[in-house]
Each structure stands twice: as C-alpha cells, then as structure tokens.
Amino acid sequence: GAGVSQTPSNKVTEKGKYVELRCDPISGHTALYWYRQSLGQGPEFLIYFQGTGAADDSGLPNDRFFAVRPEGSVSTLKIQRTERGDSAVYLCASSLSAGDEQYFGPGTRLTVT
Amino acid sequence: AQKVTQAQTEISVVEKEDVTLDCVYETRDTTYYLFWYKQPPSGELVFLIRRNSFDEQNEISGRYSWNFQKSTSSFNFTITASQVVDSAVYFCALSEAYGNTGKLIFGQGTTLQVKP
Numbered sequence: 239g240a241g242v243s244q245t246p247s248n249k250v251t252e253k254g255k256y257v258e259l260r261c262d263p264i265s266g267h268t269a270l271y272w273y274r275q276s277l278g279q280g281p282e283f284l285i286y287f288q289g290t291g292a293a294d295d296s297g298l299p300n301d302r303f304f305a306v307r308p309e310g311s312v313s314t315l316k317i318q319r320t321e322r323g324d325s326a327v328y329l330c331a332s333s334l335s336a337g338d339e340q341y342f343g344p345g346t347r348l349t350v351t
Numbered sequence: 352a353q354k355v356t357q358a359q360t361e362i363s364v365v366e367k368e369d370v371t372l373d374c375v376y377e378t379r380d381t382t383y384y385l386f387w388y389k390q391p392p393s394g395e396l397v398f399l400i401r402r403n404s405f406d407e408q409n410e411i412s413g414r415y416s417w418n419f420q421k422s423t424s425s426f427n428f429t430i431t432a433s434q435v436v437d438s439a440v441y442f443c444a445l446s447e448a449y450g451n452t453g454k455l456i457f458g459q460g461t462t463l464q465v466k467p
Contacts, residue, residue: 280459281396333453337453338453
C-alpha cells in the first residue's frame with residue numbers, strides 16, 4: 239500500500255516568510271509524528287498527534303512552530319517568520335498507535351535564505 | 352533523561368566483511384522500546400527492527416542480527432557478509448513504553464560505507 243507522503247519535497251523561502259509543510263500518513267494510522275533532521279544529526283522530535291489532537295508538542299522549538307491535524311489524517315506543520323536556523327529536513331512518520339514502529343516519509347527539505 | 356549514543360561516526364569495510372554497529376542507551380524507565388532505522392543516500396528512513404525491553408532474545412533476519420544486552424544498556428547491530436547496498440546511515444532509537452507518546456529519541460547515527 240501507499241506509504242507516508244510529504245509535500246513539497248523541497249521548499250526555499252526567504253527569512254521572515256511563512257511556510258506550510260504537509261504530511262499524508264499511512265491510511266489507518268492514528269499516530270502521527272513530526273521530526274526535524276539537521277545535516278549530520280539524527281532526527282529530533284517535534285510533535286505527536288493521536289487522532290486529531292496534539293498529545294505532545296514538547297519538541298516544538300518556539301511559538302513560531304505550529305501543527306494541525308484537523309480530521310485525524312493529513313497534518314500540516316506551519317512555521318511563521320522563518321529564520322535561517324529553521325533550515326533542515328522535516329520528517330513526518332506515522333504508526334498504527336503510539337509505541338508501534340513508525341514509518342517515515344521522504345521528508346521536506348526547507349531552506350531559508 | 353533518555354539518551355542514545357552511537358559512538359562510531361563512520362565505518363568503512365570491504366564487501367563481504369562482517370560489521371557491528373554499536374548502540375548504548377540511557378533511560379530510567381523499566382519498560383521501553385529500542386529501534387534501528389536505515390537511511391540510504393535517497394534519504395528516506397527505513398524501519399529495521401523494534402525490540403521490547405523485556406525481550407532480550409537476540410534476533411536474526413537474513414544477514415542482519417541484533418544483540419540486546421540490558422546489563423550493559425546496549426543494542427548492537429551486526430551485518431554479516433556486507434554488501435555495497437548496505438551503505439547508509441544507521442540510526443538507533445529509544446522510546447518509552449507506558450504513558451507514552453511513542454516519540455523516538457535517536458542517536459547521532461553511524462555512516463557505513465561498504466566498498467566493492
């Protein structure tokens with residue numbers, strides 16, 4: 239079946255602009271995660287959704303970052319007033335439920351100039 | 352706090368050699384899960400294995416095997432008879448089991464290069 243998909247695959251934006259990154263999880267997976275991966279590092283947790291609600295947003299670096307999952311399927315990660323330090327690959331993963339193995343999407347490479 | 356350490360930054364081997372990737376973890380939880388993921392040059396993380404902390408039995412899957420030792424907080428990964436296609440970055444990860452979100456704490460990764 240279809241895996242996790244993410245759009246766009248690449249996004250270049252200017253400092254100060256607003257961006258939205260989309261994740262479409264595997265059908266039937268209730269748990270959805272966002273991670274951020276900087277060059278040469280392991281992915282770092284940002285936020286976790288169980289269904290429609292953000293059950294754990296402890297990894298969001300500041301209030302410029304926000305994510306939604308209004309219908310319990312597709313999720314959007316929103317970044318306001320982007321900064322050059324936000325440049326990274328943003329990964330989305332889904333699992334049947336929390337604690338199960340997570341399946342990752344191909345990521346969105348965000349570059350803030 | 353939870354932490355995963357992969358001390359080997361890069362490993363280079365010649366095809367058909369065996370190679371072991373080390374992973375050491377820290378957690379105060381008595382119940383947790385351990386994972387290994389592969390990230391090939393294409394970039395997409397590929398799930399390899401999930402292990403419950405109560406199950407210390409070693410696992411073998413084809414050329415891959417995993418050695419879980421709770422006494423030393425290690426979960427090492429061995430590739431037997433390595434192949435060029437095994438070249439990738441390998442990540443070890445940890446998550447809590449109870450009352451948890453399932454969020455993964457990743458190590459820094461080990462880059463494996465298998466030369467023909």
